[in-house]
Amino acid sequence: MNHRILFVGLGNLGSLMLDLFLRIPGKHQFLVGGRQPDRLQPRVNLSLLSALQLGYTPEVGCRFLDLNNIEQVAETIAQFQPTIVVCAATRQRLGGAQHLPQSLAAQLARAPMGPRLPLHLSLVYKLMQAVKLSETKPLVLNAIYPDVIHPILQKVGLAPTTGVGDLANNVPAIKLALASYVNQPLEQVDVRLIMARAVSYRMSRASIKGLPFHITLLGNGEDITPQVDVDQVFKALLTTFRRTGGDTGLLMTAASAMAVFNGMVKDTHEILHAPGPCGLPGGYPVAVHAQGIDIALPRQIHMHKALLINQSGLRLDGIEGIEEDGTVVFTDEAMTLYRDMLGYECNRMPLSETEEWATELQERYLTLASLSQ
Template sequence: MTPNRQTKILVIGQGVLGGDVLDLLLQSGAPLALTVGARNQEKALQRINLARYTALNLGQSQPVDLVTVDLMEVEQTADLIERLKPDIIFNATTLHSWWVITKLPPAAFARLDAGRGGIWTPMHQVLIRKLMKAVRLVDSKAVVVNASYPDVVNASLAGEGLAPSVGIGNIANAVPGIRLAASHMLNLPPAEVDVRFFAHHYLSYRMPSTGGTDGAPYHLSIYANGMEVPAGEIDHDALFKSVASRFRRVKGLAGQSVTASSATAMLLALANPAGHVVHAPGPLGLVGGYPVRIAKAGLLVDLPGKLTLDEAIDINCRCQHYDGIESVDDDGTVRFTDASSEVLHEVLGFDLKSYSPEECEERAAELAAHFAHFARINGMPSAVAS
């Protein structure tokens, strides 16, 4: 990105996450040329204006362009990308927002949540796959940042040469709590404590709530003033319990600002690639989450001295089992664990053990229909279920 030129960012989607990210980008004061792409122009315009109002109250005034985007129309999306020539594209769309099942009655939610996050992968994959096809169609050089379950989706899309550059959220959402807890245990300011954390979505989602890992594998290196804290000086069990107690945060939709801030940190680092490390899922089409160094030369997994990339990948491949994913094959085929497949069958009446990237749209439609039926009979408002 040329010095003295505004970095052009196309934000696709103005739901909860897309709107929150727009807020933070506008408030950052960074030299950005922002465009929002959405299907519902009136709704998007009102959300953009809300973001501009808020930023103006904080002394920041910046225009935001609005364009119509329907990711299901690949050629139209490709034409738009060719016309705008964005440096960065942020995908904040999905066919199944993570919070939807939380609106179920508690008993119904518990039954479905037993299948873990991986069972919704087809619905997360459809729109970002369409976007990546559009990007490839016009040979765009844009860095694509995917917010839609990148721990698995990015790896699946890599199987057909459509992997986004990197994801956001998930592992990045757990890092601030770990730093706060570690700084408390070391009696140091948080700014003097850094970490390198490797883990799949499951662990980064569960640990801050339960204070444990449930046996899911991970790697964590902790640094104080740039020096690695020797193994054993900080007990990880005590650290994680502290994250879930003393440093527990608001969760759910009310806590969405943490995900939005992780996305904003990634987008700002990409806009000004100065070698900073940002934790992120799905970098370079890999399974799971990693610390990623962002430099002008590109993205690089930032490894502690005693951990190889193969070992980091293996940790995430084993950790994904806890999220209901048995494997992501080299060709992009996603395979569910037996336990998750049983939940799909017993709770939703839907039989699905695996699917290829090419099948994601059809499988997503079937899964959506089964979930809508389940939601209706369990008292969820139809507007939310659909």
């Protein structure tokens, strides 16, 4: 089946994702939307021409698209009739604190991500409202803070199909480390990981001993976890298989997105890992196919336990809970940090106030950045 893919958000991450997606075999039709088509077109051309250089022949176009205009986006979706929508749109790119004083930027980098939620939720929420208004039913891949955003939007029936990245970014290194530990070929080992973003982010940077997660390690399809020193396997992520972070490191998230996208367009039913699948908090093993995503938990763990693990992980990111109407409650500890650093305090955020809080938080950043110049 040839797919029609609407792509929204061509920043650092989105550009890498588009580069890879255009190299999936097939006569797929891509439409990339953004508010500045004149600036968008040259970057889209780069992705297209590099794909052609490698022998792929996708069809790619650009169109004006403003996520702040939900009706206009809905009309575009209704006209284009995408089978898959890909979102990498956010109001704060990775490294968005780079213009702040160095000490403050360093503090923010170590702080829980949860209080910055409005900046990431705002555009995804608008996109999903537009998808609903268009009366189409595409699969939606979202690369922006999915393990928190998706369970919020699930409360109002607007959750994307799945997220990409996060825990999935650590799986290749774990598999390499496991293969080395048990002295088996890479193809004979596998991993089943349950973990929220706050834990997976730390995993490639420091020890996660004592933090909430579950891992099942497989050798030739059998559970070999009791025979493995898991701490030693994890240690390899900080040493032998340590990888570059920052903007360059976004390649891992783009590769994760490509794997999920490939599973959908080729209907592979492959077991991968994804954050926020089916509107759930945190990250899980999933089976990917043409109709979307199925949760693929290891036999040793039930969904109730997996949810408890990931809800605990969300609290580490500053998310105390998500109420039935989508209102987010932030932890006191996380919000105290942001009050002290930015003068910003939002203890509870109803979904309807997302834009208001995003604007205030953005203004706090801009004010502090101007003072540092």
